[in-house]
Amino acid sequence: MTYKxxxxxxxxxxxxxxxxxLTMSILTKQPIEIxxxxxxxxxxxxxxxxLTSVLAAQAICGATTEGVELGAGRIRFSPGEVVPGDYHFAIGTAGSTVLVCxxxxxxxxxxxxxxxxxxxxGTHNGKxxxxxxxxxxxxxxxxxMGMRCEVERIALGFYPAGGGKWKITIEPTKDLGEVALTTAAxxxxxxxxxxxxxALISQLPLSIGERxxxxxxxxxxxxxxxxxVTEVDSPGPGNSFQLKIKSNTHTSVFEVVGEMGVSAERVAKRCAGRVRKFVHSQTAVEEQxxxxxxxxxxLAGGGSYTTTKPTLHTATNIDVIKQFTDIEITTEQLNDVCWKITLGA
Incomplete structure (x- = not known):
């Protein structure tokens, strides 16, 4: 077998x-060695x-794998046919359930x-x-773009205790549609x-959120x-401060998770600083x-959006995607603070 x-x-x-x-391997049916x-x-x-991300990817398509264990620096993953159904994945730590999803x-x-x-x-770990x-x-x-999903929250999980639990129901769709996101937030x-x-608060004084x-x-x-300020049920103490800007397509969410030894005022200043930078950029999509x-x-075959200077995460994701598909992805700097990313011809 030939592995990419x-x-x-x-x-x-x-x-x-x-x-x-992993995602692109399943979608393009190309075995990979990472x-x-x-x-x-x-x-x-x-x-x-x-590890949970690999096991989840393996479960939904019956993939054949090699080397999949804690600490592994090399694995092989050969995808099979996707099998929709009911699944349950537990990380066992405060690691991100959203990234697994x-x-x-x-x-x-x-x-x-x-x-x-x-x-x-984990549902709110700050990283x-x-x-x-x-x-x-x-x-x-x-x-x-055409996905039909519904989320049911059961419990939130902050770092380091974790303990969050939630469920997503995903309806099938044949195709995703292109979108253009260019209206400045x-x-x-x-x-x-x-x-x-x-402010979300768990097992901490509500005054933290108020500040x-x-x-x-x-x-x-x-x-x-x-x-x-909302008091939430979680197995451990936690605080998430969020600033949100609603547009006609989505909500831009800026979030800083509270840490031991970091004041409420400092948390708020960090979050507000990110908002001010984003608003000044006059872009539609924040960096995360x-x-x-x-x-x-x-998957939609195209689309575009304006954003701040592309992060290393964005540049890396573009490079990985290009290893699986020949879709054209261009990054154009429009001015000192605004970039446009376009996919497709």
Whole structure:
């Protein structure tokens, strides 16, 4: 058997290379050999979150694998036929359940029957997209492209305790449609009803969230915007502060997860700083979402969006996708702070 060689040390050299390669392998039915997995991370190789992504990818298509175990720096993955159905994947740590989901979601969405998948692990760990981001930013755009999904929250899981649990139901679709996202989010941020401040609090004083909301409100002059503090049920203590800008296609979600020894005011300042930079750029898509749109748009055969300077994650994802398909992906700098990414002719 001939395997497509994927160097896990390329670009950002983290888990994204692995996940994108798994997704594209199943979709293009190309066996892969991935080496140097997460080579640029402090603890290289497969951690539990990454192992769960491989096992999830294997389960939904009956893949044949080699070397799949904790700590592995090299694996082989030969995909079979996709089998929609009911699945349950538990990470066992606070690792990102959202990233596991994103590995298999495009595959199951393009299958021929409904699937339901339950995930257990982290939902808000600060180092990856949260479940809030997934629900409010990523999924609305997937639905705009033709995916039909519904999320049921059961429990949230903060780092380090984890313990989150949620379920997604995925209806089959034959094709994804192209979208063009070019309307600047600053157009919507100018209207108070499109802006929200939201603090999630678990097993901590609600005053932490209240201080976060007040600090960000003062920095951004969002006095007329809605600000809320929500106490949530989670196995361990946690805090997620979120600033949101609603547009006519999705919500741009900016999130900073609270850490021991970092004040509520500092958390809010970090988050507000990201919002100010994004609004100033007059782009439609913030940097975290920018790299996650690439595979769905590849499956749609095209699309475009404006964003801030592409991150290393975005550049790496483009390189991985190009190893599986000949779709044209161009990155054009429009001005000092705005770039346009276009897929297709």
């Amino acid at each position: 060689f994927i160097d896990g040390a390329q670009g950002e050299g983290g888990g994204q290379v692995l996940r994108s390669a 080496v140097n997995i997460r080579a640029k991370r402090r603890k290289p190789g497969l951690l539990r979150q990454h 994103q590995t298999i979601l495009p595959v199951l969405a393009l299958s021929n029957a409904r699937s339901s998948v339950t995930f257990e692990g 990856s997209p949260s479940l809030c981001f997934f629900e409010q930013s990523y999924l609305p755009l997937m639905q705009l 600053s157009n919507f941020a100018a209207t108070p009803e499109n802006c929200q401040l939201h 976060e909301v007040k600090t960000a409100t003062d920095i951004l002059n969002w006095d007329a915007a809605e600000g809320t 979402l920018a790299d996650q749109l690439l595979i769905p748009m590849t």
